[in-house]
Amino acid sequence: MLYKDPSRKIEGWLHPVCGAAIYSLLHIQREKGITGNSLEIGVYLGKTMSHFICDRNKNEVTIGIDPFVYSFQPKGLKNKDILKQLLANIKKLNQEHHINGKTILLKGYSHEDNIINAITKYKNTFRVISIDGGHGYKEVMNDLCLASTVSADNGVIIVDDYCNPICPDVTNAIKDFLIHNTKGRSWRITFGIIPDCSPLTGSTRIFLQRKKCQIDYGKMISEALNIITFQYEPKILSDYVHLGVDIFESNTHIFTPKE
Numbered sequence: 001m002l003y004k005d006p007s008r009k010i011e012g013w014l015h016p017v018c019g020a021a022i023y024s025l026l027h028i029q030r031e032k033g034i035t036g037n038s039l040e041i042g043v044y045l046g047k048t049m050s051h052f053i054c055d056r057n058k059n060e061v062t063i064g065i066d067p068f069v070y071s072f073q074p075k076g077l078k079n080k081d082i083l084k085q086l087l088a089n090i091k092k093l094n095q096e097h098h099i100n101g102k103t104i105l106l107k108g109y110s111h112e113d114n115i116i117n118a119i120t121k122y123k124n125t126f127r128v129i130s131i132d133g134g135h136g137y138k139e140v141m142n143d144l145c146l147a148s149t150v151s152a153d154n155g156v157i158i159v160d161d162y163c164n165p166i167c168p169d170v171t172n173a174i175k176d177f178l179i180h181n182t183k184g185r186s187w188r189i190t191f192g193i194i195p196d197c198s199p200l201t202g203s204t205r206i207f208l209q210r211k212k213c214q215i216d217y218g219k220m221i222s223e224a225l226n227i228i229t230f231q232y233e234p235k236i237l238s239d240y241v242h243l244g245v246d247i248f249e250s251n252t253h254i255f256t257p258k259e
């Protein structure tokens with residue numbers, strides 16, 4: 001399988017190997033006929049979200065939540081207008097790819113009532129949700145609970161910065177969600193991937209699925225990654241370090257790339 005990275009020219013936080021894992025997940029959903037909407041909390045310039053947009057079917061929506069006020073000055077941007085640049089990035093994706101469905105951007109923080117109300121209208125419809133917004137404990141816990149409420153039964157929640165020493169709150173919130181939260185106890189970590197440069201220029205993404213979901217996403221993503229080739233990235237997959245994250249659950253898949 002060839003990974004055609006739609007986000008290559010978009011600035012942001014997605015290592016190619018994590019992008020390939022997301023691409024594989026979306027490919028698996030397509031093969032299995034799983035349809036539904038997609039959501040990202042913490043969009044920035046749309047690097048991760050571009051994968052959802054390009055994979056979308058007719059009648060599906062991709063929703064992005066972000067306050068679009070970022071104190072970090074993006075490289076090459078003459079102003080701080082994140083939203084303007086994001087809209088330009090989405091327009092370019094539309095020009096370069098055959099895009100179906102609709103993108104909806106919600107300007108605000110994911111804990112705000114109007115945002116939560118807007119998202120819960122799509123309850124049980126999201127097949128994939130990326131959490132990469134606020135990295136504090138309360139924010140991550142809020143986002144995990146929101147994602148659990150709106151995810152489809154066979155949906156996957158992807159969380160960035162797991163076990164990243166720069167933001168330990170993320171790890172703590174995920175751990176508490178899975179162990180102590182009523183909603184969280186129905187989820188398990190199915191897959192984790194750590195680029196070799198983590199945490200400096202890339203970081204761990206973990207993939208959660210419902211325990212009752214019959215599809216073993218982790219196993220299938222691992223299998224897909226073992227045969228994936230990269231259109232742009234010169235490296236091969238075994239140049240990267242991968243770890244299964246089996247500290248909470250014994251049935252998390254441990255990914256071992258072939259030599």
Ligand SMILES: C[S@@+](CC[C@H](N)C(=O)[O-])C[C@H]1O[C@@H](n2cnc3c(N)ncnc32)[C@H](O)[C@@H]1O
Pocket residue numbers: 011012013014041042043044045046047048049065066067068069070108109110111132133134135139
């Ligand atoms: C690390 S960046 C996201 C990177 C992006 N996912 C990508 O693929 O490049 C974090 C983003 O989260 C946004 N953010 C911070 N707190 C948030 C919150 N409570 N709700 C939604 N977005 C938030 C920031 O404005 C910022 O754009």
